[in-house]
Amino acid sequence: MKNAAAIARAAGEPLVIEEIMVDPPKPHEARIRIICTTLCHSDIVFWKMKDLPSVFPKILGHEAVGVVESVGENVTQVSEGDTVIPVFLADCEECVDCKSKKSNLCSKHPFEVSPWMQRYKTSRFKDLNGETVHHFLFVSSFSEYTVVDIANLVKVDDPAVPPNRACLLSCGVATGVGAAWKKAQVEAGSTVAIFGLGAIGLAVAEGARLCGAARIIGVDVNPEKFEVGKKFGLTDFVNSKNCGDKPVSEVITEMTNGGADYCFECVGLASLVHEAYASCRKGWGKTIVLGVDQPTSELTLKSLEFLVSGKILTGSMFGGLNAKSDIPILLKRYMDKDLSSVFPKILGHEAVGVVESVGENVTQVSEGDTVIPVFLADCEECVDCKSKKSNLCSKHPFKVSPWMQRYETSRFKDLKGETVHHCLFVSSFSEYTVVDIANLVKVDDPAVPPNRACLLSCGVSTGVGAAWKKAKVEAGSTVAIFGLGTIGLAVAEGARLCGAARIIGVDVNPEKFEVGKKFGVTDFINSKNCGDKPVRQVIIEMTNGGADYCFECAGFASLVQEAYASCRKGWGKTIVLGVDQPTSQLNLRSIEVLNSGKILTGAVFGGLNAKSDIPILLKRYMDKELRLDEFVTHEVRFEDINKAFDLLIEGKSLRSAIARAAGEPLQIEEITVDPPQPHEARIRIICTSLCHSDIVIWKMKDLSSVFPKILGHEAVGVVESVGENVTQVSEGDTVIPVFLADCEECVDCKSKKSNLCSNHPFKVSPWMQRYKTSRFKDLKGETVHHCLFVSSFSEYSVVDIANLVKVDDPAVPPNRACLLSCGVSTGVGAAWKKAKVEAGSTVAIFGLGTIGLAVAEGARLCGAARIIGVDVNPEKFEVGKKFGVTDFINSKNCGDKPVSQVIIEMTNGGADYCFECVGFASVVHEAYASCRKALKNVVDFFWLEEFPCCAVAVVQADLPL
Incomplete structure (x- = not known):
């Protein structure tokens, strides 16, 4: 191989x-x-x-x-x-x-x-x-x-x-952890000294921490290692440079009142073994040597000291671990660990999860069920939960508690055994969490996307519910919303669903109006631009007496007063949703409350009863009534969670990308995606990439390009549903959509000589190929066209089964698999399948963009001995080397010689294979001229300019050039 x-x-x-x-x-x-x-x-x-x-x-x-x-x-x-x-x-x-x-x-x-x-x-x-x-x-x-x-x-x-x-x-971490755990068998409450805080030394500290050592002393010449070491349980630090005339062994002996119980030498210096041994307690102290010194280095000890000290000196290969029995234990301990934060508590309360196991007396959910945890209990048993008048469970009343509510204990511990606290009864910033059954809502519809369902755990439900269940906003009414953050926008969405005629948003950020319009906001007040008028006066004048419903969503007592004052006398309702400081006070005149006839109320979780109302909201979302997608502005990986915090604090966190005209910026809009017809599948796009062909088609103004359309054709997705007569893929399968059909039935698809399906011949079409219709519409009902039979710049797309490749290996990363939808496959395949590059041959590649580099990779895999890259950018050579490029020609630096002459001289007659990967007819000529006589030249792109022998036809019709 x-x-x-x-x-x-x-x-x-x-x-x-x-x-x-x-x-x-x-x-x-x-x-x-x-x-x-x-x-x-x-x-x-x-x-x-x-x-x-x-x-x-x-x-x-x-x-x-x-x-x-x-x-x-x-x-x-x-x-x-x-x-x-x-x-x-x-x-x-x-x-x-x-x-x-x-x-x-x-x-x-x-x-x-x-x-x-x-x-x-x-x-x-x-x-x-x-x-x-x-x-x-x-x-x-x-x-x-x-x-x-x-x-x-x-x-x-x-x-x-x-x-x-x-x-x-495989080595370092296992060696250190194992040395503490298996070789030294560090006891709980003991003292450990570690000489050298590299990877092995830090791993020793981790092992000692797991064993329960009470004191872990790190010795190093780098003072920055102390801060690093603290993460692994280090409690003390000795900088050997700062000990003055005292040897480190004397410092440690004084610190520990006689010496450390266990000393580990992790650097690989015989002199340090001496120092570690001297630092060890007489009678029972153990010194474990882990560092590798030069093979010729000698360790000299006084035999009498060795005899009378009672100390143990031993070496430890691989930490004393038996690989096949002990590494699985370490892997399990790693996978079982809890993620803790600095308080220590585990934050997070908006989530979707899958039940891994249940305790006794749990019948409502089972292992494998998808659930939404919520901070507000719904026991379904107490008078409040059974009533339609309240959502405040009296059996498990809400409070900000660090414990599980029934037992006042935590289910989390760090590896030191220290309690890690819960947050709002959910703690979702963990791979696993434990939640009371009263705080779990089962999701029955498997089609509900988890990254939308989790929005209903708190903020969106609170806002939508406040308008729908708490305020019971009436059709044709006027609503004023103070604060257009997530909850405020969710109130607007709820009011829109209820049929409010006018929705006024109040915020200090003028950009919020454009965002709010997506959720039904009709008017906007920037409280900074009201001059001498208070906001209440502006609203009263706008509404001829005040809004029917006012919602305070920012969390300021002063805004509650402003919202209450903006509300219509006689029947107006003000609902408080924002959370202010616990000590903040709300000051209202009792006579005003008496005479106004207004209602002032709070709404925890928007007045929703979680187990009965969240399923209704999920259904309304799946029925395209409730908007959830627009609430998502960023998606970050779990390990980048601090980025999410930054975005939220900065106020940046609040969503198919439609090309409406040639060359104009794509518009992020909501669309409807029809169900798949026979021989089609609707897929959820989980990863997509941008190909140069998307740019070409986006810029194209002639009749072959139709707008509006959804671009994108390099992607990976998951099948959401299938039409009739589809047996090749099923719901839940991971698939790669491709622009070129492979029906597996026609003479061409069955043949090894062609990949140009005759049942579904390729063309640049704005439609699904079998039916000449689109599956996309915007919210006005206008048709949105397809692109290259894929259209991956959408959360969902519909693709013909002939254009779907099933991914059987679940380990394949989507962000790599999607590269095989077009560009990389085109280049690699051109070398491997089309040109059939032979081992030991010479290849010339004109243009080292993605396709050119992919050709290089294909040529390398085929065993080409020499791969010449041609480009005007000299930096491409270094990039190309990673893919096997051995030589580079900068076409700008050839003087009077054409590139073809340079290549012919370099190769003593021309390259065996030439690939044109730029998309210029002039370069095709040059590539053709650079090729050795009687061999072949491969054209690898679509052209925008004329070519004497019709280059597009060459590519599409598979003609030899």
């Missing part, structure tokens, strides 16, 4: 990315595809090492996660497709050492720094010259593929384990 690897060819010299051959696995071996690898300090040590046991050339890397590609004979422990962690220390599970709990040093395959596979003393690597490339620590993970002995592989059974975390357990 040919693949890329980073080869260390000489000590200390930069690694070289080269293609190598990886042999199949021999008996008791597996060939694995590396999906994640890390750099360990041991790699650096052996990279620099000029003497034996370091041998070059070699492939470094020994911390990794991979997927088994194939196995040799006698391998039963893992199979093709299994995720595995390769480790440098064998665990055969058969010898006396591996079976014992006393050792992790396999006697069947003893550890050695060897350049070979351990059973056969041979290598599985060769470079393309046939020269042997050596192994490193039995792993060699700096390669796309490697071969590892089965004794050095740990199977990962939990598919939820992230590879970029699992690979840390």
Whole structure:
């Protein structure tokens, strides 16, 4: 097998990315595809090492996660497709050492720094010259593929384990954690000193913390390491540079009143082993050596001291861990951890989740049910929850509590055993949380998108419910909303649904009016621009007496007074939704309350009874009545949650993208997407990319381009529903939509000679290809056209089954799969399938954009010996090298010579294959002229200008050029 690897060819010299051959696995071996690898300090040590046991050339890397590609004979422990962690220390599970709990040093395959596979003393690597490339620590993970002995592989059974975390357990982190846990067996309440706060030292601290050490002292020359170390349980820090005349051992002995119970040397210096040993308590202290010094370094101890001290000095390979039994335990402990914050509490109360398990007496939901947790209980049993007059459960009254409401205890602990508190009975900023059944609403409709349903956990429901259930806004009435944040906009949406004739928004941000219009806001008052008039006077004048309903949504007592004063006498209602400081007071004159006939009330959760009313709102959303999409302005990954906080604090966080005219900015609008017709599927787009063809079609003003349309044709989606006669995909399947049909039935699709479907011939059409109609309409009922049979710049699209490719592997990342919808596939396929580039050949690529680089990648995969890139941008060469480009021609720097002449001279007659990837007829000529006689030239783009032999026809009709 040919693949890329980073080869260390000489000590200390930069690694070289080269293609190598990886042999199949021999008996008791597996060939694995590396999906994640890390750099360990041991790699650096052996990279620099000029003497034996370091041998070059070699492939470094020994911390990794991979997927088994194939196995040799006698391998039963893992199979093709299994995720595995390769480790440098064998665990055969058969010898006396591996079976014992006393050792992790396999006697069947003893550890050695060897350049070979351990059973056969041979290598599985060769470079393309046939020269042997050596192994490193039995792993060699700096390669796309490697071969590892089965004794050095740990199977990962939990598919939820992230590879970029699992690979840390291949060496450094496992060594440190294991040294504290398995080798030293650190006791709770003990004192630990760690010499060197690199990765292994910090991992020792983490292991000691997990074991319950009361005091963890870090020793390092870098003072910044203390702050880092605190995250792993470090309690004290000694900067060895700042100890004056005292040795570190004396400082630690004084700090600990006799010495640390456990000392760990994690740097790899014999002198530090002395210091660590001296820092250890007499009688029972243990010193564990983890750092790797030079092979010739000697450790000298006084035998008498060793005899009378009662101390233990020991080394620890891989932290004393037995890889196959202990790494799974560490993976589980990682996956079971709780995410805590600084208070410590876990925030978050707007969410959707799936029930993982239930306690006793829970019958309302079951494992696997989708649920919406809410902060306000609805027990369905007490007089309030049964009543239509209240939503304030008397069995579980709302309060801001850090506990589960029934038991006044927490379900969260950090790994020190410290309690982590709940927030609003939900705490959704965690992978798992525990919620009372009274605070859970079951979602029965599987089509409800979770990222919209979660909006109904609090803010949107509060606003919509306040208008609908609490105020009971009447059709034709006037509504005034103070504060157009999420809740205020949700009030507007609720008022719109109720049929309010006039909805007045009040805010200090003038941009909110445009946003508010999407939710029905008809008028806007900027309270900064009212001059001497209070807002109430402006509203009274606008409405001829005051608004029928006023909603305070900002959380200021002063605004409550302004809203109340803006309300019509006799029947006006003011509903308070904003949360002010607990100590804030509302001052009203009692005579005004008596004489006005107005109503002033608060509305927790908008007056909604969660379990009966949220399902109604979900249905109204699915029926396209309730707008939820517009509330979403940003979507961030969980690890970027602080970005979400920043956006919300800055007020930026409040949604198909329609091209209405050639070259004009796309408009984000709501549309309706019809159900799929027979042979079609409606898909939810989860990832899309922008292709240059989208730009071309967006700019195109002639008859071939019709507006309005939804662009986008590189995407990945999930099937939401299918039409009749669709058997190839089902609801929930991940799919890649493509612009070029593959019906699998016609003579062309069945043939290996063509990919131009004759049942559904490609053309630039604004319609679905079978029916010549669109599935899109804007909210005015106007047709919105399709683009390239995909239209992925929409949350949902409808695509013909002939244009859908099912993705069977759930591990495929969507943001990479979507690249295969068009550009990357076009380039790779042009080299692989169309040109059939031969190994050892020469390729010239005109234009190193996405398609050109993809051609380079395809040529590299095919084994091209020389790949010449032609571009006017010199920076493209460095980019191109990543994809196998070996030579570069800047067409601006050729002087009087045409590029074709330069290439002919470089290649002694012309390139074997030329690819034109820019879209200019003149470049097609030049590419054709650069090609070796009697060989082939590939055209890889659509043109906007005429070409003597009709370039578009060449591409579409598959004619030879």
